[in-house]
Amino acid sequence: MERISPEELRRYVVAHQGYSARRRRGTARDVLESVRRLSCVQLDSISTVERSHRIVLTSRVGNYPRATVSRLLGEGKLIEYWAHEACLVPVEDWPLFRFRMHERRVHHWYGPVIERDPELAQLVLGEIRDRGPLASRHFEGKGGGGMWNWKPAKRMLDALWTSGELVIAGREGFQRLYDLPERVIPDELLGQPLPTEAEWLRGLTLRAVHARGALTESGVIEHYRLRGGVARLKPHVATLVAEGQLRRLQVEDGGPPVLVPADAALDAEPNGAVLLSPFDNLLWDRNFARRVLGFDHLIEVYKPQPERVYGYYVLPLLRGDRIVGRADLKAERASGTLRVHAFHRETGVRRSAALDDALGRALARLAWALGLDTIVR
Numbered sequence: 001m002e003r004i005s006p007e008e009l010r011r012y013v014v015a016h017q018g019y020s021a022r023r024r025r026g027t028a029r030d031v032l033e034s035v036r037r038l039s040c041v042q043l044d045s046i047s048t049v050e051r052s053h054r055i056v057l058t059s060r061v062g063n064y065p066r067a068t069v070s071r072l073l074g075e076g077k078l079i080e081y082w083a084h085e086a087c088l089v090p091v092e093d094w095p096l097f098r099f100r101m102h103e104r105r106v107h108h109w110y111g112p113v114i115e116r117d118p119e120l121a122q123l124v125l126g127e128i129r130d131r132g133p134l135a136s137r138h139f140e141g142k143g144g145g146g147m148w149n150w151k152p153a154k155r156m157l158d159a160l161w162t163s164g165e166l167v168i169a170g171r172e173g174f175q176r177l178y179d180l181p182e183r184v185i186p187d188e189l190l191g192q193p194l195p196t197e198a199e200w201l202r203g204l205t206l207r208a209v210h211a212r213g214a215l216t217e218s219g220v221i222e223h224y225r226l227r228g229g230v231a232r233l234k235p236h237v238a239t240l241v242a243e244g245q246l247r248r249l250q251v252e253d254g255g256p257p258v259l260v261p262a263d264a265a266l267d268a269e270p271n272g273a274v275l276l277s278p279f280d281n282l283l284w285d286r287n288f289a290r291r292v293l294g295f296d297h298l299i300e301v302y303k304p305q306p307e308r309v310y311g312y313y314v315l316p317l318l319r320g321d322r323i324v325g326r327a328d329l330k331a332e333r334a335s336g337t338l339r340v341h342a343f344h345r346e347t348g349v350r351r352s353a354a355l356d357d358a359l360g361r362a363l364a365r366l367a368w369a370l371g372l373d374t375i376v377r
Contacts, residue, residue, distance in 0.1 A: 001257065016214075084222075084284055096203045245261075
């Protein structure tokens with residue numbers, strides 16, 4: 001088996017993410033190509049600094065117009081669906097994800113919602129068919145409060161979207177607009193057959209490995225939150241390796257082998273400094289981040305304040321191929337300020353003028369991409 005050193009693997013994996021350390025302006029095409037390259041980009045509602053998907057995308061393509069993602073959804077170039085979590089996904093993967101849509105129709109959070117109330121399902125679909133894209137607020141009814149205690153129509157909207165009978169056609173603010181697939185998804189994709197389990201698992205494995213550069217089999221599972229664990233995936237990975245679509249590399253740290261694309265060039269060299277979203281694709285597999293980057297990733301937004309070590313919304317600072325610190329940040333939009341509550345150096349990273357310069361450049365680029373004029377440290 002071909003071998004790779006941990007240092008080579010780290011440089012390759014970081015460079016493969018396509019971060020840009022310089023200021024640039026991104027276009028809709030840049031955003032679309034970046035989502036395709038990454039396979040999926042996680043959505044998250046927390047806006048303490050900025051929505052996560054925007055931080056992820058601006059760290060790669062630069063400052064792009066704010067309406068871009070909503071427009072790409074409405075034009076049928078991106079879809080929103082459950083990948084790692086709720087994610088932006090290239091529309092070309094719609095036929096593949098129909099396997100998960102078929103599964104989720106039965107295994108919805110609230111059970112078989114559509115089958116339990118087919119009249120409500122037809123009412124919701126009929127309203128959208130007659131009135132065009134609608135948000136949850138357009139439907140009457142009340143829930144009992146709390147994140148998951150939704151009104152019946154909102155549960156139905158989510159169940160219909162999860163099963164593929166509705167799609168997200170854009171967002172108003174951060175609220176989803178639901179529409180019929182035939183009005184959004186290209187015809188040539190709508191008519192494709194439901195994939196088999198083998199097509200589903202092999203397709204996702206290829207996408208995950210190409211997106212991340214290198215992954216273990218458990219990393220593929222984590223990338224798409226697949227059920228059944230590594231045992232379910234192993235025979236399909238073996239087929240892809242045997243067919244020459246993927247290669248296995250033995251890492252000289254003695255850990256599990258990694259999968260890479262068949263044509264992967266392993267001599268990449270990342271440079272520059274960039275602040276990463278805590279939900280960035282590079283950090284999804286925490287065991288892999290610990291092994292390859294030497295970084296123990298913590299997301300503390302859901303912890304009570306006294307239990308936090310680094311802060312509420314913390315962005316790791318990537319300098320070259322190493323994560324060298326964590327910045328606890330907040331965007332104060334009314335005053336146009338990016339405020340640095342704290343910066344924590346990683347263990348073994350010394351305070352230096354070069355480190356301070358790297359942080360300063362990364363903060364300036366982030367503030368510019370978010371439309372903030374002032375940085376307070």
